[in-house]
Amino acid sequence: MKFFYTLLSMLFLSIPQFMVAQAPKEVFIKAGKLFDSAKGVLVSNQVIQVKGNVIENVGSNLTIPQGAEVIDLSAYTVLPGLIDAHVHLLYLESLKSDLSTEGIKAVVMEGDALRALRASARAKTFLEAGITTVKDLGNSGQFLDVALKRAINEGAVVGPRMFVSGPILSSEGGQFPGVLHKHKHLASEEYRIIKGKEDAINAVRENITYGADIIKICSNNTPNNTSLTIDEMKAIVNMAHRYGKKVTAHATDNEAVWEAVMAGVDGIEHGYEVADSTLKLMASKGIPLVPTDASKKIMAKYLEAQDFQGNKEETIKGILADQHDRLSRAIQHGVTIVAGSDMYINMEEPQGNAAKSVLVSYHEAGMKPLEILKAATINSAKFMGLENRLGVLKKGAWADIIAVKGDVEANFPETIFNVVFVMKNGKKYVGE
Ligand SMILES: [Zn+2]
CATH class of the missing domain: 2.30.40.10 (Urease, subunit C, domain 1)
Known part of the structure; x- marks a missing residue:
């Protein structure tokens, strides 16, 4: 091997003598x-x-x-170019279904080839919508996100720049609730199921080896009901940081957010029910929040398709009021907002377009347009340590x-x- 490396470097050194660069x-x-x-x-x-x-x-x-x-x-x-910090290009759920059913369908009925082909078409809609960079945070089978990223970088497929997580590190069951024990291996085809601290360390090494740019964990497994321990998350964070990789955590309720923050994660996804005290802690540690919120229009369309039987108007009002309250409190406490859509539901329009509705939801919550644009550009770039390269128009x-x-x-x-x-x-x- 060494001989070829030497030969190669000699060739490169001699190139300028007979080639004029264009x-x-x-x-x-x-x-x-x-x-x-x-x-x-x-x-x-x-x-x-x-x-x-x-x-x-x-x-x-x-x-x-x-x-x-x-x-x-x-x-x-x-x-x-806009940055969507939370996408799942290799996963699309029907408006009428749910993560449990569709997640398992993706594994057992859709399969890798069809998922990748569909994702490549989906990726194009993001670029065409002006989203030139995405952070793809799992639900991509086993490293299909890495493959898609390679195809885009090679120019074989048209799509945004991708920063990818590989399989999400999650506790037993992943985010597939309702699966029988004898079929529990299905979750391992979509998630990296963590069994203790040592295993957590290995999972980070695996993901990094096979192409992950970032580590995504499920602090809690919503809609499933188990969670990682603080010790498991600490082990993950230490290992990821050792290789210069950031860790971001799916965390919906306050306990899940608080535990992930205590474990030292770099970012929080969702945080729907986060308390003021936890937001203050996030602000003091410089941990951004990615509020994957729905706009009024998206929420109405979703409830309509789900054949919701209650008072639609009141329900939408209630959900949106909670989202808006959480976003306002985060801003008030000084938490950096990074825009991320989590738009994995088929809204029956170009998916990249639907993803931008998250920006509308921030607007509905009272965020100023230029603050929203910062959340969708430079704030996201800063999280990745790329603020001189991405999300900014400068030399x-x-x-x-x-x-x-x-x-x-x-x-x-x-x-x-x-x-x-x-x-x-x-x-x-x-x-x-
Ligand atoms: Zn997500």
């Missing part, structure tokens, strides 16, 4: 308004110089050379750039769906 393609983008995510403000009349896959420069007084390629977005608002960032038509501040819920331009990694996917 200059990366350059393009200038004129932006009517541009969202400066670091400052959280809109600025006017900016030009973005893109060289290859990177932003070379941004400013109001850039000179555009004669004959240079220009993309004129001066009628629009230009944003960093040195990857050229993930989108444009929307309309007034993003005055009419956020409509404007965010009017995506007229999408560029990912310097390549244009939507727009003339």
Whole structure:
């Protein structure tokens, strides 16, 4: 082996002597308004110089050379590509069903090949909706997320940048309630079932070996009823941090959030019933919350399809009031909000579009449009330690750039769906 490495490095060293590198393609983008995510403000009349896959420069007084390629977005608002911090591209649930039934169906009736093919079509809808980066947090069989990411990176499939978790580390049963004991192995086809501290350590090593960028755990297993212990979660966190990987926890009730926070996780998903005292602790430790909330429209459609028999209006009002209250309390206590849709339900529209309804839910809860955009760009990038590359339009960032038509501040819920331009990694996917 060593011989070949030596040979290879000699070849690379000699390349510049007989090859002239081709200059990366350059393009200038004129932006009517541009969202400066670091400052959280809109600025006017900016030009973005893109060289290859990177932003070379941004400013109001850039000179555009004669004959240079220009993309004129001066009628629009230009944003960093959106980041959805909580997706499941390899899993889709029918509106009428539930995670238990559909999860098992995915394992025993859908299978890896069909899941991956469907996911590749789904991935395209995210990119076309302006979501240029996703964090894919499990329910992907055994590392199908890693395969999809590879296919996208190779250009075989069109989709967003993916950061993937591999199988979710979970306690007995995973998130498949109602399975008979004799079929309990089914959960192991979708989750990595943890059996104690030593096993937890091995699970982290496994996931990292086979391609995980981040470790996702189920602090509690909702809708199932078991949970990891603080000691198991601590072991996971220590091991993941040893390899420079973040840990984020599915945690719905207050106890699950509190225990995950005490174990040292880096992020909390959902946190529907989190208490003020836990939110304060999260704020003091700099742990962000990913509120995977539903908009009014999505909630109404869901209850309609589920053939809900109670008072629909009142039920929706109650659920939304709880979500809004939790989001407001989190913001009030200084918790960073990272936008994540968890949109795994088939809303019978392009799935990437449906995913953006989470941003509308934040708006309905009273968040200001530019704060929502920060949650969907730079806050997410910061969590990944990539705030100089992602979720920001500045020199040195990857050229993930989108444009929307309309007034993003005055009419956020409509404007965010009017995506007229999408560029990912310097390549244009939507727009003339
Ligand atoms: Zn999820």
